[in-house]
Amino acid sequence: MGSSKVTLNIDGKEVIAEKNSTILDAARKLEITIPSLCHNPDLVPFGGCRLCLVEVAGTSRPVASCAALVQEGMRVKSSTNYLERLRRTNVELLLSDHPNDCMLCERAGNCKLQELAYYYGIRENRFEGIRREYPEQDNNPFIRREMEKCIMCGQCVRICDEIQGVGAIDFAYKGLWTKVSPPFEKDLDCEFCGQCVAVCPTGALTGRMWASKGRQKFREVETVCPYCGCGCNITLAVKKNEIARVYSKKDTVNQGMLCVKGRFAYDFVHSQDRLTRPLIRINPAKDLYLHQENPYADSSSSAGFKPDPAQFREASWEEALDYTALRLKEIKDRHGPDVIGGLASARCTNEDNYLFQKFMRMAVGTNNVDHCARY
């Protein structure tokens, strides 16, 4: 008593575990694999999929190891013929209400249900019957929901509520027709942080921009999200030198969580609109007046922005910087430093931003300096 640890025995091996940890936690310490679909160590135990069943000496029914606490002296079996049969039956049941669309599914190769079906070798299914079918919904450009692939693990609902703190989705209806849904079956309209997509073990939730960009054998590029000062770690899954999807790993500063920009808004990387070389205006208007016509005017209509060659010419960095320095100096001399202002970006490093404000204050001589995350 009093101790916060207990000793239990799993498959003949002793393990010491925290008193308020689950049998599944303890088993994972021993690197024993117990199949699971709804377990997520960051979320409150759910106990829905019924795959993590184990036998505990002295209890008459199998116990869901993800939702049962360890006890001193407990003796657990993680795999017996009986348990494997129960697990297999549950996978069979799931597959009896599943579109079996692995051929085209974004998640194939990285899908827990597919993996279990493979593991248990389920080609023939004893069960058959009505299957859920839903029309495609949502106009948002980020998240695709194919709810007939949902296995009701509840991870999306829980992460949205418990971690993201949004509660945009919950279970609706009863019985086989239970469905994860935004309120009143409206279109999904939320933060689109994609935390739900990240935890979904199946192809029910995927990124729209993932489509046909490849599913496996990615080259992983570890990098930092360029969008804001938080500096979340992201992993680019690259295929054919193109980003196929973006995710974040759990052992990062942001613990795998991202926001809509970091997770989904990466299309700029391969955008035709990106400037890859400096441009210098050929006939700049008079000082102090902004050019009235918008040189980018027709960029929105066509496929990519092409700078108007009548107004811009490409230049080298060397020339561009020299030109900028020269013009800044001219303007400052003529009108004073306070007509100049500088806007930096959270997408730059701290060091860059520090230097920038230093430059504005010392070299240009103005306090007109700001930044989307504020100086």
Place this chain on the structure above:
Amino acid sequence: MDNNSVVIKVCSGTGSISAGGAEVLHAFRELVLSSDLEASFQDRCRADKVGCRGFCARDVLVDVVIDGEKTTYERVKSDMVPRIFEEHILGGSPVQEWTADELHQSFQDNQKKVVLAHCGEIDPEDLDAYLNVKGYEAARNAFNDMQPVEIIEKIKRSKLRGRGGAGFSTGHKWEFAYKVDEKEKYVVCNGNESDPGAFADRCIMEGDPHAVIEGMMICARAIGAGKGYIYIRDGYSLAVKRLRLALKQCHERGFLGKNIFESGQDLDIRLYPAPGAFICGEATALVQSIEGKRAMPTPRLTRTSENGIRGKPTVINNAETLANVPKILRNGASWFAGLGTDTSGGTKVFSLTGKVKSNGLVEVPMGATLRDVVYKVGGGIDQDRAFKGIQLGGPTGGCVPESCLDSRVDYESLAVAGTIMGSGGMVVLDETNCIVDTAKFFLDITQAESCGKCTPCRIGMRRMYEILERITSGNGRDGDVELLEDLGSHIRTTSLCGFGMTAPNPVLSTVRFFRDEYNIHIRDRKCPALVCKSLLTFSCIEETCTGCGMCKRVCPADAIRGTRKKPHFIDQELCVKCGSCFDSCKFGAILKE
């Protein structure tokens, strides 16, 4: 009030009101107050509305009690009131043709009313009526003269066990909550009454709302709870209304609120109108629901009594359980224990329905036999057909055959017989019920009521239902019975909550006791009880047919051929098995098999 008084008690439960109870009550009251009667008579005569006494099939029930002598009238309509008033109340001779018959008498006489004792006797909307029958004395006593441990010991000794289905010892449950050192604790009355065929809790909450509240107060005293919820399905509108009124009355009299009975303890009880899904009655789902979330069961890492609403100790008791509590405190633990069996004290209320002569709410001592309930209280099988089985415990209960009729109704014996106490629903089946069709009927309810959280229950129950559907429609396959057994026991062993653990019961129990009937459906494509439409054939018996042509006229499918005065013939290809020809033939010349 016994001597020299006339009391007219008009049943005012939900069933009665829909049969015109309010009009009957009004008619009596008008007559009592009519001006041409002597004032002295008016002083000693009154018409009361009272709770349901269980025989809703014969509503509106009216008791006329003259100088303590009771006469019961049944199926009273407001136009019958003047004659009853004239001949009986004024004239002294009961209107015999309208009084309760023998069946009615034996229905009432073979019961043992404890928890239903006030239902049908006192006005549920009148706090003083409850005080007149010693109401709130037990609560006052508990708060003023008893220590929590004393109360808990007394409840334990009474052998009161939860009437919500699982039969957990109420005293022990209270003790768990009592022992947790925590300021904030809750007492909850579970009035969800999940089973659509049960109505015991509704009648108790409608007919004796103060008893439920008093039970909650005693529980609050025992465990140290400052807050209570009555969790009741919103559809029970009359019960909601009466409980709300009762709570208001209690707050007004200071029975609830701050420092109740000068004990220093505060107690606030609120009504929580529930959405009323089946699963809302399950304790962990109920906690979720009260916390404002979707009612879905959660894994029981710890006990609800220790870690319930907002993580605080919470005692959840069924409405009937709670209504028993004041009686135990008043009449003693050994009195209550003595009513029942060694393991379970008191009585149990059942909702007796199906093919019995007298349908209704019946209260019998724990340990009475099923035979007593069906034959003594229920008056036997309707139209004296052959008994086939009883579905016990609601749609998640089991169906037991005739050989179990001598089983006792208590938690252990029913488990041995192959079913559960559950909601206390009892549906009696006779030879005209098809067992497969009956199982399908219950699974149709449960597969739709699964909360959807766990795989075996959400998908498995649907698949079981679909297998039954194919068996009853003539598409059963070899091995379907075994598949049902396998899947049923899989759902039972692997589901998260008590729902999935019991929902396959109707199938598992009927496969166990009526396996042949399943096999006949599958192998012979026949339904012995002639219920499953797709398995019936209708044909014309040549020798008996007079050629009257009646069947031909009623057949909606134009399936019958024949010329007048010649035997007719049914084209099986066209027949849609509607049964109209069978019903219309006056000569019994249509064979249904």
